[in-house]
Amino acid sequence: MLRASLISLIALGVVAQEPPKAPAAPAPAAQVPAPAQPAAPKPEDVLLAKVGGEPITEADFQAAFRLLGQQEQMQILMVQGGKEEFVKRMAESKLLAVKAQRMGLDKTPAFQRALDRTKDDLLAREFLAKEGEALQKRLMVSEDDVKAFYEKNKDRFKQPELATVRHILVSVKREGEEKGLSDAEAKAKVAKIQAELKKGAKFEALAKKYSDDPGSKENGGLYEDADPSTWVPEFGAAARTQPIGKVGAPVKTQYGYHLMKVESRKAARQVPFEEAKQVAEQGAQRERQAVVWNELMTDLRKEIPFELTKPSPTDKPESKPAPKAEPKAEPKAEPKAEPKAEPKADAKGGAQ
Structure with missing residues (x-):
């Protein structure tokens, strides 16, 4: 998650943004002193909503805005009413939170653990944002870096054999x-299509x-520049070997019968x-991001104690010995009592 934060906050340059400002109006020709403008209110003083007596301010909006991805930020900035809709969602979330608080759900141990986890993530984001400029420089890749990545990973840039095929x-x-059709019925339908092709019907139209x-039906049966190895074996083999531009003999696969026309290879x-x-x-950028992240973690581990531990397979919670059953006194025999039948165990021996 934090590694993704490095990419989103640093590599993509996602920082707190404000809606674009309109260009300043040109100064009037006459040098008339402009009246003094009142100071812009501070973000924390601009009230956007109020829920249960608790305010949501412009400062709250900006804080929430910073946590969004770049695409979501752009939608809010560019779509008309985007900010208002986002503030509405914030207010509705606050509405749920106030209700939960009144129910005492913020006092549970599980909530406190989640709160601590969220606090850690937010602080980590703040650190990455603060170090953003320095990390951004380390993340940049040059033309030589890109060429080196290409040379080192040439196998990734091998294009397999490709075929463009139409089929019915x-x-x-x-x-x-x-x-569905039986095998015999399918063969008869294939023969009918072949007859129409011989009379001059277009393959695409028949598909x-x-x-x-x-x-592929609506596209005239077309599969363009596809790797034959991804198709079922019989179809792929025909795509590799069938004469180009001619409709071959029907090809039987697990799906049925195919009339194929290979257009190019x-x-x-x-x-x-x-x-x-x-x-x-x-x-190359992904590779550099991994390197920068690992270097950052290594530097921090030198400064701050860091240890990952795994419980030993033999470490099991100590089990308390079961209490010994007290011996039961033998019941006195009733002189005229009928012997009781032994209770029968159920099919599972009583196990649930």
């Missing part, structure tokens, strides 16, 4: 299913009309640096 799926009813594949290749630069830069 005629699904077959599976065992246990009530609806929209007949295909049972919802993922691209050989596997090493993606050049210029083409992979953007992805490589993101990888």
Whole structure:
């Protein structure tokens, strides 16, 4: 969580922001002294809402605003009424909090532990924000850093063989299913589609009309620049070997019968640096963030005692010996009593 704070507060430059101010009006031509303007009220003096007698001020809004992600901050700043809606949510949260407080829920041990945990997280955020400028400099990556990351991770930038394929799926009813075509019925439907293709019908139009594949049906059966190894084996093999531009023989898979038309294939290749630069830069930045975080933690551990402990597998809570049962006195036999039947154990032997 705190590592994410480093990225959001430092790498993304998320700091307390205020709505953009309108540009200052040009000074009047005549040098007439402007009347003195009253001092702007302090944020803590600007009342935005009041719940249960407790105020929500502009200072409260700004404090909550700082904890948001960059995208949420931009929505509040740019969307009309965004701030008002956020203040409403703050007031509703306060409403719940006041009710919980009146119920005494803030006095429970669980709440106190959660409060301490939240306090730690907020203080950590404050520290990261205060050190933000120095950390930002350490997070920057150069062109050489990006190239080095690319060279070190060339296997990540290998593009597999790709194929662009159109297909028409005629699904077959599976065992246990009530609806759908039998194998013979599916073959007959495939033959009908093949006959329409021979008469000059467009493959794309027939895919929209007949295909049972919802993922490509409306797109004329198209899968563009896909890795054949991600498809079922029979379909992938046909995508690699079938003549380009021709509709091949029906291909049987677990889904049914496919009429396939391979439109193009691209050989596997090493993606050049210029083409992979953007992805490589993101990888270099993530790598640098991890390094900076680990260095920060190492420096702090030198200053502040730090220890992670794991309970030993043999460390178990001591169990108190069960109290010994007092011996029961033997009951006196009743001369005329019938012998009682032994109680029968239930199916589980009494265990729940």
